[in-house]
Amino acid sequence: MNRVKLVISGRRYTLNTPEDEQNLLDLAKILNNNIAQLRIKEPSISLVDACILVGLDILNDKQKTQEASDHLRKQVTEYVEEARKAEFELEQARQEIAVLKNQLETLQNQN
Numbered sequence: 744m745n746r747v748k749l750v751i752s753g754r755r756y757t758l759n760t761p762e763d764e765q766n767l768l769d770l771a772k773i774l775n776n777n778i779a780q781l782r783i784k785e786p787s788i789s790l791v792d793a794c795i796l797v798g799l800d801i802l803n804d805k806q807k808t809q810e811a812s813d814h815l816r817k818q819v820t821e822y823v824e825e826a827r828k829a830e831f832e833l834e835q836a837r838q839e840i841a842v843l844k845n846q847l848e849t850l851q852n853q854n
Contacts, residue, residue, distance in 0.1 A: 752778050752790055777801075 747764045749756045749771040758767065777797045782788060788796075 751775060752794065774801075 744759050744761055745764050747758045747760060747762070747767050749758065749767060751771055751774055760767070774797065777800070778790075778793050781793045781797055782790075785793075
């Protein structure tokens with residue numbers, strides 16, 4: 744377990760976590776920047792409201808990313824299935840070509 748100390752919007756937090764310390768510090772920096780940017784745009788917004796809105800925005804981004812990921816995963820699965828089907832059809836075509844070549848050779852040898 745890592746003991747990670749973070750400062751978010753001026754408040755100190757100590758986390759006992761298996762997560763990478765640098766990753767959490769980077770996330771806290773992003774969170775602080777997002778909160779600060781919102782408070783610059785909306786100077787009258789409270790810290791709590793800014794945190795809630797930033798959290799909501801982050802969750803919205805996460806959901807959109809998950810949906811995009813699911814869509815890409817579905818597309819890749821479809822492409823893999825199409826590739827398998829095309830590979831099967833290619834093998835069938837090769838076998839048919841081999842049969843037709845043999846038939847042609849047999850016909851040519853008969854004449």
